[in-house]
Amino acid sequence: MGMDPSKITTFDNETYATSTTAPExxxxxxxxxGSTAAPVHAFPNAQVNSSDIPIKLQSLKEINLDLHWTYGIGTKDVASTNMQTLTNNSVETNVAIDMFLDSDKTKSQSSSDAQYEVMVWLATIGSSAQPIGLENGAVSTQVVNNSTFNLYTGENSLNQTVLTWVAANATEIFSGDIAPLLTKLSAMNTTFPTSSTYLGYLSFGSEAFSSNVNVTFSVPKLSIDVQS
Known part of the structure; x- marks a missing residue:
């Protein structure tokens, strides 16, 4: 069973409180x-549509997040996430910031044409929801807003370099600047994004791998503010 359109909450743009916030x-x-080659069925998300991006990493000062998400069994929103209940019901998913970057400004805005995909996983639920490159071990560790993130890297089926920062512990409420996770990359490796690489695509959502039962991903609070 795929996503039921009746379960998706939509709002007109006029109801957005500010240019950096989204409605619940x-x-x-x-x-x-799914298959080993394509384990993700869907990525329900909210994408940033702003004149602030594309932006070169050398001009990027902050990416301020202020968000709250929950996951629960069934078709109703829940107040908090019970990880054990999700695991007991064989839920395989994550909660993540998804970004695409490229040295070409236009390509950086395309999730299929960009050279790099950079993800920030705030939660990993289940044993099958794994970042690309997990088997090779973490190549770096960074602490942001008191949360520890480990970096894994590899290539996806589109031959994009995928760099995934995975939180050591599920972080249901996050308020902080994740720009250091991007600028860290530009100082690490010549095959990673550089200071002249464009960030052209930024979204927040959840990769739906699999679940034996209905599960509901809810985002009661979301603000993403890109500062140059």
Whole structure:
């Protein structure tokens, strides 16, 4: 079963409180396990649509997040996430910031044409929801807003370099600047994004791998503020 459109909350742009905040939204989904080559069925998300991006990393000062998400069994929003209940019901998913970057300004805005995909996983739920490159071990560690993130890297089926910062512990409420996770990359490796690479695509959501039952991903609070 895919995402039921009736379970998706939509708002007109006029209801956005500010240019950096989004209204609450939620989605209910249920999928069988996918193939090894394409394990993710969907990525329900809110994407930043702003004149602040594309932006070169050398001009990027802050990416301030202020968000709260929950995951629960069934079709209703829940107040808090019970990880054990999700695991007991074989839920495989994550909660993540998804970004795409490229040295070409236009390509950086495309999730399929960009050279780099950089993700920040705030939660990993289940044993099958794994970042690309996990088997090779973490290549770096960074602490942001008192949360520890480990970096994994590899290539996806589109031959994009995927760099995934994974939180050591699930972080349901996050308020802080994640720009250091991008600027760290430009100082690490010549095959990673550089200071002249453009960040052209930024979204927040959840990769739906699989679940035996209906699960509801809810985002009661979301603000993303890109500062140059």
């Amino acid at each position: 939204f939620s989605v209910t989904w249920q999928y069988p396990p």
